[in-house]
Amino acid sequence: MSNLNRTRTERDSFGELELPTEALWGVHAERARLNFPPSWRRQPRSLLRGMGYVKQACAAANHELGHLEERVFEALASACDELIAGLLGEHIVVDPLAGGAGTSFNMNVNEVLANRANVLLGGNPGDYDPVHPLDTVNKHQSTNDTFSTAVRVAALGELIELERELVALQDALQELEKTHADEITVGRTQLQDAVPLTLGQQFGTWAEAAARDRWRVFKCLERLKSVNLGGTAIGTGLGAPREYIFVVVKELRELTGLPVSRAENLVEATANQDALVEADGILTALAADLAKLSWDLRVLSMPPVGELSLPPVQAGSSIMPGKVNPVIAEYAWQCAQAVIGGHNVVTQAVAAGNLQLSQYLPLASWHLLDNLKLLRNAVRSLTERCIPGIQVDLDRARQHLEGSLSIGAALVPVLGYEKVQRAVKLVGEEGLTLREALERTGASHEDIKRALSPTQMRRLGD
Numbered sequence: 001m002s003n004l005n006r007t008r009t010e011r012d013s014f015g016e017l018e019l020p021t022e023a024l025w026g027v028h029a030e031r032a033r034l035n036f037p038p039s040w041r042r043q044p045r046s047l048l049r050g051m052g053y054v055k056q057a058c059a060a061a062n063h064e065l066g067h068l069e070e071r072v073f074e075a076l077a078s079a080c081d082e083l084i085a086g087l088l089g090e091h092i093v094v095d096p097l098a099g100g101a102g103t104s105f106n107m108n109v110n111e112v113l114a115n116r117a118n119v120l121l122g123g124n125p126g127d128y129d130p131v132h133p134l135d136t137v138n139k140h141q142s143t144n145d146t147f148s149t150a151v152r153v154a155a156l157g158e159l160i161e162l163e164r165e166l167v168a169l170q171d172a173l174q175e176l177e178k179t180h181a182d183e184i185t186v187g188r189t190q191l192q193d194a195v196p197l198t199l200g201q202q203f204g205t206w207a208e209a210a211a212r213d214r215w216r217v218f219k220c221l222e223r224l225k226s227v228n229l230g231g232t233a234i235g236t237g238l239g240a241p242r243e244y245i246f247v248v249v250k251e252l253r254e255l256t257g258l259p260v261s262r263a264e265n266l267v268e269a270t271a272n273q274d275a276l277v278e279a280d281g282i283l284t285a286l287a288a289d290l291a292k293l294s295w296d297l298r299v300l301s302m303p304p305v306g307e308l309s310l311p312p313v314q315a316g317s318s319i320m321p322g323k324v325n326p327v328i329a330e331y332a333w334q335c336a337q338a339v340i341g342g343h344n345v346v347t348q349a350v351a352a353g354n355l356q357l358s359q360y361l362p363l364a365s366w367h368l369l370d371n372l373k374l375l376r377n378a379v380r381s382l383t384e385r386c387i388p389g390i391q392v393d394l395d396r397a398r399q400h401l402e403g404s405l406s407i408g409a410a411l412v413p414v415l416g417y418e419k420v421q422r423a424v425k426l427v428g429e430e431g432l433t434l435r436e437a438l439e440r441t442g443a444s445h446e447d448i449k450r451a452l453s454p455t456q457m458r459r460l461g462d
Contacts, residue, residue, distance in 0.1 A: 008126045024091040024125055026111035026133060032104035036095045043092050043105065044369040050154035051109050052083035054146050054229065055137060057252035061244050062139050064251070071121065072130055076137065079116035088112055096366045101359040102147035110137040140240040140248075142232040144270055144357060149229040149252070149260075151365040155279065156258045158372035159220050165379040166214040166286075172387040173207035176200075185307060185397040186404045191299070195409040196401060199307075199392060202300075206293050213286040220279040225259045227252070228269035234356040235267030273350045273358040280346045280368050283375060287339040290378055294333035297386070298326045307397045311389030328386040335378035342367040342374075407434050407448070414447045 007018045010027035017030050025033075056077055063073040082088050091112045098104040110133035117131040118124070131137065138146075181200035186193050229252060230245035232238050237245050249262040263269035300308040316325035349364035358364070401407065405427070408420040415423075415438070423437035432440070435448060 010126055019126070022125060024088065024112040024115040024119075025093050025108055026115065026126065026128075028133070029094055029104065029108035029111055032094045032098050032100075032108065036098040036104070038093065038095050039097070041096045041366065043089075043094075043096050044154065044366070044373065045086060045089070046154035046158050046369055046373075047150060047365065048086070048089055048092060048109075049084050049157070050150035050152075051105075051146070052080045053153055053252060053256050054150045055109065055113055056080035056084070057229070057248055057255050058139070058141055058146070059137075060251040060255070061248040064247060065241065065244055067139060067241075067244075068136070072117070072136065075117040075120045076113060076131060078120055079113045082116060083109070083113065088116060097362055101143060101357055102362050103143045105362070106138070106143040106147055107133065110134060113137045140232070140244050142239075144233055145228045145231045145235075145266075147365075148270065148273070148361060149227040151276070151361065151368070152224045152227050153252070153256055153258060153260065154365075154369055155224050155276075155372060156221060156260070157256075158369065158376065159217055159224070159279075162372060162376045162379065163214055163217045165376055165383065166210055166217060169379050169383045169387065170207055170210040170214060172383050173203050173210055176387070176390060177203040177207055180392055183392070183394055183397065184401055186400050186406050193400075193404045193406045195406050199397065206296070209289040209293070213289055216282045216285055220282050221259065223275045223279045223282075225261055226263045226269060226275070227260050228263050228266050230262065231266030231270050233270075235265070235270035237266065267356070271353070271356045271358065273353060273361055273364060276364050276368055277347050277350050280343050280371060283371055284340050284343045286375055287336040287371075290332050290375070290382070291336035291340075293382070294329040294336070297329045297390075301326055305396075305400075307393055307400065309391040309393060310386060311391075313385055328381050332378040332382050335374040339371040339374050342371045346371075402433065402435070405434060408438065411438055411443050411447065415442050 006021055008021050009016050009018055010030070011017075012027045012031065014031065017027050017034075019026070019030050023030075059068060059073055059076045059080065062068045063070070068076070079088075092105075092108055094104045094108045096105070114128055114131045114133040114137050115125040117137075118127055118129065121130065123129065177200045179200075180203060181198060183199040184196050185199050185202065187195050187197040187202075227249060228235060230237060230240060230248050232240050246262075249260060252258075253260050297308065297310060299305060301310045310326050310329065312324040314324075314327060316323040316327070345367045346364045349360040349367075350358055352360050405424055408424055411423075412420050419441045420438070423434065423441045423443075426432050426437040426440065427434050430437075438448060439445065
């Protein structure tokens, strides 16, 4: 075929279609592209990598068992390497929400890998000889086991990266906890002054939440490591040799370095995708923690409070020179809300599965992987561009403490509720400071000093 024509013709059971000569996708992907107009969404990079690993594992298993000749296997494995490395993404043209339970995406990948392998062997796109999209690339496979497995491979990789980001966030918060362990400020409930605490304790509450989120992410790995690869259409392994079913997941584990294992019940693992809902639900706890952290940082840094100063990272206004906004905290909050909303979509998509297949897995997987990306970006932004640069205004914190009625709560164990309440009343009636009023009602200077000591703040009880 001459490249001067600029197009080539391919055929399927529905007829002929024209494709760009150099396009690596084929007639099946082109027909899906016409049926499902591309949106702003693109297949996640992690999913393309996951699908590359799955196809490479399948090729390796088929080669090991004598179903693929050496030169075909080497060319196909090289094409998979390119997909894994992100070099073929422009040829994945099927919209992520295409109908068909992921079939269009799988066909798109099959065609791209076949065409690229044939080019590496000296052929042209569209020749499909010796590497055929279905008879070679998709050998002993179905969309229903390859796509589902690729989603899990993608999610496992993203979870490992997210855990690393959470470790860094936890470390940054714990460093602030240590640095400000002996500095007293006002604790607040319902946006009102409550009782004193150390700044270290304030940073420590955020650090402890990050530690729990890190543990939760680790548990998500356990939920998603079981795959149905080898089960083909509905988990019965129809069309695949028995020895292939037992080899292919081993190949995938060795290629990825991930703890994937073959599901004990492949029929069940193909029909049910509740593990995605469970894992995504666990991730919403992280989203909730990030949202609260973002709110707390904004409240404590706003001018009326001003005990924390967030690092300035960009101009905050197109009309007010010098204005700087807490944009990193705002970014993290928006990412968190998108994750929480996305979880509802994951739940609904999985709940709508019927009988032996979860046909809306494309929708569920897109939001799961998007949620993972959003969380990773939010955590990284907080860690790299916000938390380490936080400055504490100790004078402002002391000023708030001295002017707050929260000191009185710390003296209740010494004076009793009624006397402290009387002291608070004296503040309003006679214009005394709360310290002066507390001393008038029976508290000594040493009582107040002891109640407000960092040691007292950190101990449990009085």
